[in-house]
Amino acid sequence: MAAVIGIAGAAVVAFLVIGNGSGPTGPRVVSSDEANRLAVTRFRNYQAGGRAVTITVPSAAGGLVVTGSIDYRARLGYGVVHGTGRDTSSGGLIEWTGATVFVHPMADIPAAAPASPPGSGWYSRSLQTTGSALDTSLAIALSLGSDRPDNAALLPQNGATWTGQDRLDGHQVDVMTGPDAGAKPGTAGSVRYWIGSDGTMYRVQVDVASEPQPVVIDFGTGEYVPVRPVPGVSPPP
Known part of the structure; x- marks a missing residue:
């Protein structure tokens, strides 16, 4: 389903049910x-052009939380990073593409990223494909985000499952697992999606190879x- 880097293992939660447990259960x-x-x-x-996101990144030092937005047509993300626990020295602004990460360290970190990125003070590096829970x-x-739907007929064949129901911010959602990039057989369960009745994505949870806890992305x-x-930086074509 989603093109995911560094995914390993099955999802942490075996199943979810709504309310007092009287509803249907999976998987x-x-x-x-x-x-x-x-x-x-x-x-x-x-289709929406982009979404507001909160990305919770696991770490033995306490973790990071990225709050911002992603432009799914330009494939460009932007937000502010706050450290949690002992990992409080990595805060500041961040912008990223599929290949490059731009960071703007800040001593006084705002609750939300400014609408216009600062004109200076940025440092760039390549996005790491392994070994970094943040990247x-x-x-x-x-x-x-994808410019076309996935093939619905292939999803059950490749192991996609319904695991239960939940409520997020007042929205009734179904929780489903799906395979990783390219809908490869044998990878079901590596990504967990919280999806509304119209297909809107509200949350995604993914196990990553470098951390014992999953990445959680809330929309x-x-x-x-x-x-x-x-x-001075153009988004990727």
């Missing part, structure tokens, strides 16, 4: 309707604020 193979919603969920993000999380988040339902490139 089971997705129904036709569920497969259709799973197939369009990344396309919904692309893996950024790549995962960026991959959750805001408010108005999307377009991402502006760091001055």
